[in-house]
Amino acid sequence: MSTRTTGKSTLALRKAASAPVMLEMCSVRVGPTLFGVPITHILEIVGNTRPQAVPLAPDFVGGLVHYRGDVLTTVSLRQLLGLPCSDTQGADTRHDILVLESSGGCFGLLVDSVGEVLTVSSSDHEPNPSTLEGRRSTLFAGAYKLPQGLLVMLDPEQLDPMRLGATAA
Numbered sequence: 552m553s554t555r556t557t558g559k560s561t562l563a564l565r566k567a568a569s570a571p572v573m574l575e576m577c578s579v580r581v582g583p584t585l586f587g588v589p590i591t592h593i594l595e596i597v598g599n600t601r602p603q604a605v606p607l608a609p610d611f612v613g614g615l616v617h618y619r620g621d622v623l624t625t626v627s628l629r630q631l632l633g634l635p636c637s638d639t640q641g642a643d644t645r646h647d648i649l650v651l652e653s654s655g656g657c658f659g660l661l662v663d664s665v666g667e668v669l670t671v672s673s674s675d676h677e678p679n680p681s682t683l684e685g686r687r688s689t690l691f692a693g694a695y696k697l698p699q700g701l702l703v704m705l706d707p708e709q710l711d712p713m714r715l716g717a718t719a720a
Contacts, residue, residue, distance in 0.1 A: 571674040576695075578666035578702060579649065581628045585702050586662075587669065587695065592707040594650040594657065596665050601645045611715055613661040618650060624712045625659035628705075631690070631715070653711040660710060671695040671702065689718075 576587030577596070602614025602625050613627030625648060629636070648659040675696045679688050692704040708714070 571672040574671050574673070576669050576671055576702065576704065577649065578669050579628075579647075579660075579662040580664045580666060581632065581662055582634055585666070585697075585700060586628070587671070587702045587704045588649060588651070588660070588707060589704075590668060592651050592653065594652050597648045597650060597659070598665070599645045600648050602648075602659075602661065609716060612712065613646070613659070616648065616659055618657075618659070621657075623650065623657060623659045625661050626710055626712050626715065627661045628710075629661070629663070631710075632687070651707045651710070653708050653714075655711040655713045658710075658712050660707075669697070669702065671697070676704075 575590045577590050577593055579586050579588065597616070597618070600616055602616050604614050605612055605624075611626055611631040613625035613630065616623050616625060625646075646661045647663070647665045648661055649665065650657060650659055672695075676693050677696065678693045679691050683691070689709050690706060692706045694704060695702040
């Protein structure tokens, strides 16, 4: 009889292990693409901010901003992806910034706009396609199928400016 109970427990564990995991993502747009950042990495969303340019910085550096008494380096997702500046972007452009926390510390992620928090299911996750170019494939952690299209998941650890600087060298 104990074997039967153990068998049921194992079956229950297998069902529980295969149950979809729900994740909360903050949706952001860069151009027409919808990206997602796990909310567990987001400290704050700072809107309508103009980063200060950094001369001779790598292209992916969007500038510096004051954040709670500190200076925060920002990463421009648009520049990192090799997208052109939009027609409305100029020297005085203000951005939405996600303040992210990674193992290397805090940094800002410049995006065109911040959307809503979406709950996605692990059962809707698809891995990166094998045809994705090398550097970009490390920035993405797959995509989630949504009724209105795809949500490309960003890997905050890979977006850290210290890590990006080390891989660019």
